[in-house]
Every structure is written in structure tokens, then in C-alpha cells.
Amino acid sequence: MKRILVTGASKGIGKAIALKLAAENRHITIHYNTDKVGAENVRDSILDKGFQADIISFDISNNQQTEQAIGEYIENHGAFYGVISNAGLCRDAAFPAMTKDDWSRVIDTNLDGFYNVLKPCIMPMIQLRKGGRIITMASVSGIVGNRGQVNYSAAKAGIIGATKALAVELAKRKITVNCIAPGLIDTEMTDDIEHYDEIIKHIPMKRAGSVDEVASLAEYLMSDAAAYITRQVISINGGLA
Template sequence: MNSKNRIALVTGASKGVGRGIALGLAAAGWDVIVNYNRDESGAAETAAEVRAFQRQCWTMQADVGDGGQVQAMFAEIQRTAGRIELLVNNAGVQTWAPLVELREEDWDRTIRTNLKGCFLCMQQAARLMLADGEGGSIINIGSGANTAPFPSLIDYCASKGGIQNLTRVAAVELGPHRIRVNCVAPGAIEIERTRQESPDYAKTWSPLTPLRQIGEVTDVADAVVFLASPAARHITAQTLYVDGGLWAQGPWPYA
């Protein structure tokens, strides 16, 4: 599944899942553009690790929820890298608060970053891909929250559910131009942010998962690399759950 001289943009790639995706793509032979908003040092660390795979890497700052900044980032991509064949929309935030306590500004922040940011980057990437006529791939990072209700994460669930349907509509529109659009939906993945949710994240989530394990960022990266590869040439408008079967389960009272 190696790709030669292909360029991918990964948003929110300064750490966590985004960094893992960037490194997975680099290992598969992709050159990578590392987008970040505030964590410049983290982006530099990701870039250094990408270059260790003997791949080219650029770091580009942009708030994905700001249309002007996204447009400027893609203009810079045209000037420096020329084009991209893959966009991975990974940047995301969330707020822990129940419906009746969630502040409007926190709702706006989450929807702006997660859903609007996904739309803005997809739009600019699609325009580049349409202009060069070579097709391409867009992969949006969703979550079990695409369809499952997570209490006290109502803004996050709304944004991820929107991303799943945005993926499907974009896939239908862009398919005739050989641009594939898919979604990767991780389950319980242990990273710095999720470790803050539980002092023993693996112990909390492993018993709930049919495979009795939690995922790693490499599991998400492997799914992205697959969907971006020629092996997935006939796959579009799909959501690939990387969750160990977690969200396939329903209520069942018997052992």
C-alpha cells in the first residue's frame, strides 16, 4: 500500500491521533503537511518524526474554523507543495457539560472547529483536486459519537454526527471526479486527552469492548493509510469504525 510522491494534509497533527496519522502516512511513503493551530512546538516534533522516514514535511498554521485562514493555508500549499492528493480532517475539540449547563460559546467553538472546519478544508481541498483533474481522497475523522449518544458531550456528538453525513453527501457530489470521501471513526483510543478522562483508561474501556482491548493511534493510522491507498479505489461514502466492536453492541441482559 505504499504511495510514491504523494502529498497529504493532516489537520490537527501536532499530537495525539493527528500525529499518529501523519507518521503512519509517512511510513507508507507519503509526504505530509502538518497543520496546527496553537501548538507550534508539537507540530515541529511531528514534522521531525515524519522526516525521519525520509519524507518531505511542511508545517502550516491555521485555525480550521476560520475561512480566511483555511484559504490562506491552501494558497500556501499551492505555492510550496503544489497540490495534495489526500486531506485528513482530524482537528477537533469537545466540551464536557450536560445539555442544560453547556454554554453557547462552547457549543459554537466545538461546531466551528469540528464540523465547520471539516467543511472548509474539504471545500478547499476539493477545489484543488478538481482543478488538476487527478482525483484524490478525503478522509474525515469521526467517532463512536457519529451515532452513539454520549452524555455530557452533546456538542461533540452533534459535530461528529454531522461529519458522517457531510462525508456521504460530499462523496456523492465528488465521486464523478474520482475524489473519494470516507470517514474513520475511532473508538476508545488512549492518548493524552483521553487519559485525562479516566485515571486508568485501558482498565475503564477494555472490559466494554468485544476484543477486550483499547485502540492505539497506529490502529487509526492504519485505517487511514488503507482508505487512501489503491486497495480502497472502489470505497467511498463509507464510515470505517476502528473500535474493537465497541459500538456494534446493543443492550443484552444475558451472558
């Protein structure tokens, strides 16, 4: 049984990934910070299909809390074969109007969250001696930069660099480390985007992506078929960048 942790899995892309990865030989651990009801609904959907799932809660920006929660989980249930580091947030503002709190909160959650989540998972994964899969979530913002997202673009670019470096370290352990960089994806977060129609005009495919399309990519990267793919940033953005 391969245990897979999906952070930020109570809704949106994380939820879609958790549901897509559910299978007979996998146990899906659904992480949430505040949306317990959402996480429980995802867990129940997986259980209703006859697959295995449970939930875990911590604030990924809090190193001590995250390390303790993951450490206790691994001690009780065993190491994770796979981790999808998906949880994150954005606080958009033009740079002259961006507060220090806007900057720090986005960096602490998105970039520090990479370290906080993966650090306690890595050594137990190595000690399994069964290889493994790590998928991080960046953004088109981390590749080309977006107006009003200096903080978010910095955090996601940092995730890309960290992913590539970690992939080199873990390659000989048969643990692949890859990054998915979505463009505009229809989720609860896009409901409030200003000038949505204008953004669509700049996408060559003239539409937003779906969470299922992102989840399908994650499912492939988590599979045995992707064993020779590592250190890659895979964009899913309709040709935007």
C-alpha cells in the same frame, strides 16, 4: 509526488497518521494550530527517515485564516492529492450545564472545520485530474451519542452526513471520501477521562484502541487498493457500537 495534508497532526491520532503515511512517493504536510513544537517534531521524524514533510498553521474554526493559509500553500506548492481532516476538540458537559460557548466552540471547530479545510482543497484536487483521497474523522459519539457530549455528538454526526454527501459529488472524479469513526483510543486526551476502567468494561474487546491502529486504517484508505471504497463510515471501536 502526492501531497497529503493532515490536520491536527502535532499529536495523538493525527501524529500517528502523518508518521504512518510518510513514504517515498508522498509529501506530508503537518497542520497545527498552537502546538508548533509538536508539529516540528513530527516533521523532523519524517525527514529523518528520508521522506518529505513540511508544516502549516491555521485555526480550522477561522474560515478566512484557513482559506488563506491553504490557498497560499497550494499556490506555492501545488494541490493536495489527499486530505485527512482530523483536527477537532471536545468540551463535555451535561446538556443542562452546557454553555453556549461550549456548544459553539465544538461545532465551530469540528463541523465548520470540515468546510473550512476541505472547501479550498477540492477544486485544485479536481483540477489535478489524478483522483484523490479525503478522510474525515468522526467518532462513535456521532453514531450512537454519548452522555455529556450532545455538542460533540451533533458535530460528529454532521461530519458523517457531510462526508457521505461529498463522496457522491466527487465519485465521478475518482476522489474517494470516507469517514473513520474511532471509539476509545489511547491518546493524551484519554489520560484525564473519568471512569476509564468503567468505560473499558463496556467495550467487548475490553481495551482501548491505539493510535497506530487508526493510522493503519487511514493508510489503507489513502492507498490505491482502496480506490473503490467511498461514502463509507468505518468504525474502529472494539465492538462498542
